[in-house]
Amino acid sequence: EDTIRRQEEGLPSITVDGKEIHLFANVGSTEDVKKAMSFQIDGIGLYRSEFLYLSSTHLPTEEEQFMAYKEAAVLCGKEITIRTLDIGGDKTLPYLPMEKEENPFLGWRAIRISLEEKDLFKTQLRAILRASAYGKIRIMLPMIISLEELLKAKEILRECMGELTEEGIAYDTAIRTGVMIETPASVLCAEELAAEADFFSIGTNDLTQYLLAVDRGNAKIAKLYNSFHPAVLRSIRMVAQAAHRHGIEAGMCGEFAGNEKATKLLIGLGLDELSMTPAKLAEIKYNLRRISYKEAIGLADEVCKLGTIEEVMNILI
């Protein structure tokens, strides 16, 4: 089976009945990009830019970030999705003062920081925009809970574009801005968000945590943390449907996208792209090429009627 898997690495990620699913990789650094692309995939679905910040002793300058994103985009050679800074929660930066919080995962995190620290956000957006002249970059916003946040972020992006135009610096004027769907609010407002976003990517790591009110890092309640929970599955379907009604793609970049037990279901629920840790790519592609899209839709219809994780698991096996 291993040999077959290797032989199939260069083949398209497509179901037996011809439904194309984009396979993407999640990466944390520029070095990761090269390794991930050796799997012959469609691109990078999640570049976690916070690692650039975490590995630095100071706030990375526009130039430093530009060099990193440009290198990543060039190495990728295909579509690369750069997520804007996602700190707070469990990650803090030594050079960015943050008050100690009672509930950091419900606190000053991700897009909330970016919208408040406008200079920090603009530095990152300018760097991404400049790099977009050298590759196919799309921007992804983490932890969105409202349309206002998306509109505010897009307004700041436009401001950066205006500046660069005035300075005569090249960038991709058609760069796309997507939303990470990882809060319950973004699921319930998916319709409005889809009208303004260029793509969705579901972050099941956080979405599971927030939907189920189960801390993703707490071993004591790890048994309760399960993305096969009907609430998570129904949310995925809602989000995919809202995306498609507005003509945008729905992807997934949480760990669940690389869960081999979930692949058929996820495709049936309507996802167009799966982005995962590179280690899972070969196996998921192999499985995907043996799935019937038609059957997957039937499976998803059945699963969405089920009320317990146990019933879901029974039908999947």
Ligand code: PEP
């Ligand atoms: C997620 O929440 O599913 C996700 C992909 O982002 P992170 O794991 O970096 O929070």
Ligand code: MG
């Ligand atoms: Mg997340």
